[in-house]
Amino acid sequence: MPRLLLLIFCCFLAACGKKDNSLRVGMELTYPPFEMKDAQGNPDGVGVKMAEALAADLGRPLKIVPMEFSGLIPALKSGNVDIVISSMTATDERRESVEFSEPYAFTGLSILLGKDSTVRSIEDLKKDGIRVAMKAGTTGESWAAANLPKAKITAFTEEPACVMEVAQGRADAFIYDQLSIYRYHKENLDTTRALLNAFVQENWAVALPKGDTETKAKVDAFIAKFRAEGGFSKLADQYLGEEKKAMEELGVPFIIR
Template sequence: MRRRSALAATTLAFAGTAMGQAARLRIGFAVGYAPFSEIGTDGQLKGFEIDVAQALSAKLGQAYTPVILEFDGLIPALQSRKIDAIMASMSITPERQQVIAFSSPYYFSPARMVMRGDTRTDVSPAGMKGKRIGVERGTIHERFLAEQFGGIQLVRYATQDQAFLDLKSGRLDATLVDAAIAQFGFLNHADGRGFGFVGPDFARDQRYYGKGIGVGLRKAEAATLGQRVDEALAALRSNGTLKTLNDRYFSFDLVTPPK
């Protein structure tokens, strides 16, 4: 297990000499999601979202300080002005848009169920009735399962890594998670041997999963910082930076908007 409690109280500074004296952006991350954001063996943050944040910071001409939090603490930290933005694979959903603003999407991810054994399992509310399904607390996966799979035993975790551990040990029957996180954080490793994806891509239900993954921002700053972030993301998309970063980590395309 990663020693997250010590890291959560720590911030790591990324400064650029060309970024002048502009106030640093405090960007909130939830680590433990390879290859999106994790702590490397050298104690440094790494991953796709970390690289996107660095590219975004450079394009804005503003250095940033990463702040590591549990996922369900990110929106409260944004609202209480402890951080200025969220980059933690947070889906742009109508429910979240009631309380915070979002940038345009910087990537898109399927949501899949992971189980052991037969991938022909009936992954429907009836077919999963009575099964123990794990989910990270505070995610859109939690709300989706609570409202659409009422007959299951929903087990909530502080981190997705904890859910994977219980899935491996047999204390869970399944977990619902972003497909890329499941692939790189579990299925590609020895612990994930014998497990696989089952059922459909639940992220196609935009009532819950919204329109992609965006930078979370305070509503009051949507027309200021939000506009600058959107312009920077558009530039990173048009000049190929987002696709280059995508290809550094993935053999499939997460950054091109789906048609």
């Protein structure tokens, strides 16, 4: 092969093998107002805006990869996404297989109950015959499995199904994060009530591949800068103004700050 043609061929192979520099962010787009779709079907929400700001900070194009929550960590471990931003709680169990950034949100588990439920605290859910609806793959489901041995636990892939179980009396409780419980109660005032004081404190963080300390350092630096510049506060006002005010009135520290 002539030298010039060989050079062109080698350049062609190099171009074909060049890795896309996009920041592939895995998220479940069914968790408003954090990760969702707008009226036109485009990704939107607090997590999406955070991902956009992070990608810009890293100087990389953003590519959001939507999937069910239970598939996020497997996708990260297999290399199908670079990071996960999906209101994911940083737990010790998850840390066994992924890295986590510094927290960007602070929350806890609370309880949605039927309007006429006699449950007054988490201790009441430890009695015989309690039926609990849970979202599959969440820390709430893990906590219930470990701490409610007498309860009948039914897992669903989406939160609205859990809410419907409680609202229609097929489940006694739905355990999930404070903000979601508040929102679902507001949407179902006639059939539910909420215990908003968290019985387990949690925080959300960006998930990264195990051992990727370089990207973790960059993400941590971004979170610190974004917080210092008021980025999280602006997103709270944009997407969660009513909830922020309500939590402040209840004396509950707001989730993003």
